[in-house]
Amino acid sequence: MCQHCKKSSINRPRALCWSCYYTPGVKDLYPSTSMYARRGYGFGLTGGRPMPRRSTTAKPGTPEKIAVLMKRAKRGEQLWHPEDAEEVE
Template identity: 65%
Template sequence: MTACCRHCSKSKVNRPRGLCWSCYYTPGVKEQYPSTSKYARRGVGNFTGNAPLPDAPTSAAPGSPEKLAVLEQRAKLKQALFHPADATFVGDQRPLEFLRGTFAPLGV
């Protein structure tokens, strides 16, 4: 059984994404179909450069849905995932101290 192209449903699949040669190289078609490779890049990417610090810390507790949303947003913006004044437990006052200008990093 030979698979047919996901786009034109006529030609035999011989390119990635389940496409035939013609559809794969037709401008705009390839982008309509996600990669089917287990090695494909997914999500927001793996940024390995020197990322700038986020503008402000978060008071969301580690592991909370709020903190995960903050981390996702920071990754999308290619910012450092963690701010030195991020909360490290529920009720941590460091983010508020940072915003008031009274935050002193540990070890200083």
């Protein structure tokens, strides 16, 4: 079973199903299990940048969101939080 949705059978790397693997952001939640994967500082979740402390309500592409991304980069955090505001059309 897929380690994210717990419904579909595993058919992609990282023990994910096709749907979860190609859903934006899901693949990044699970570290690579490949012995050939890049590892170390700056690669993936292990040894990478820490998650931002809080999510933001600033919409993508706005000056407010860009300011948030700049602050996160300056603090050495990941640029995107899973619960950041998304633009819905």
